[in-house]
Amino acid sequence: VEFGWNNKDANVEQFLSSMKDLQSYGLLSGSIFSSMFGHAEQYGHVTHDDGLSIYWPTGPEPESFHHNNVAYRAMMKNFSDHMFSMSNREVPSTYMMSDIPPVITVLECKPGQWVKVAFRGVAGAHIYKVSVDGQGLGFIEDRQSEPTFIHTGVVQEGSK
Numbered sequence: 001v002e003f004g005w006n007n008k009d010a011n012v013e014q015f016l017s018s019m020k021d022l023q024s025y026g027l028l029s030g031s032i033f034s035s036m037f038g039h040a041e042q043y044g045h046v047t048h049d050d051g052l053s054i055y056w057p058t059g060p061e062p063e064s065f066h067h068n069n070v071a072y073r074a075m076m077k078n079f080s081d082h083m084f085s086m087s088n089r090e091v092p093s094t095y096m097m098s099d100i101p102p103v104i105t106v107l108e109c110k111p112g113q114w115v116k117v118a119f120r121g122v123a124g125a126h127i128y129k130v131s132v133d134g135q136g137l138g139f140i141e142d143r144q145s146e147p148t149f150i151h152t153g154v155v156q157e158g159s160k
Contacts, residue, residue, distance in 0.1 A: 012075055012078055012079075013078055016078055016079075016081075016082045019031055019082065019086070020082070020085060020086070023086060030086055030087075031082065031083070031086055033054060033079065054076070054079070055126065055142075077095065080095055098122040098125070100122050101122070102119040102120060102121050102122050102125075102128060103119060103120040104117065104118075104119045105118045105119055105120055106118035106119075106147040108147075109155050109159075110155075111155050111156050111157050111159070112153050112155065112156060113151065113152075113153070113155075114149050114150060114151045114152065114155075115130070115132065115137065115149070115150045115152060115155055116147045116148070116149050116150075117130060117140070117147060117148055117150070118146070118147040118148065119140075121142040125142065126141060126142040127139050127140070127141055127142065128140050128142065130150060132152075132154050132155050132159045133154070133159050135154050137150050137152050137154060137155075138150050138152075
């Protein structure tokens, strides 16, 4: 069975429940999620614009969600719960964000003018705050395809 989850008429919860029923009758042993991407080695999530890509667990959500990240995250939780259930494991009550910091893969700056940054993100996050010397410079979504330039006068020689 193939199911298009991004269709506005799709009932993901009903579909996942049907899959669990089939498993209980011994007619199904698992599920495969195609186009489910994690983090790339550089620039955040692996991006793939086929209209069916899933950026687990927090997005960015596809256009079909009309920027409703709350609904997207709820659907991702349903998918995650389904994966635990299908593997006969206890479904956690919450999925925690990793406590490992993102890995900075590119960091360049021209003091007083700009910062150029790229990073490999962490599970559970899709928006990152960029700070220098404790002062926020901006937010970067975890869907980078190249390093991001942030124009700012905050960065000076010796900034951290």
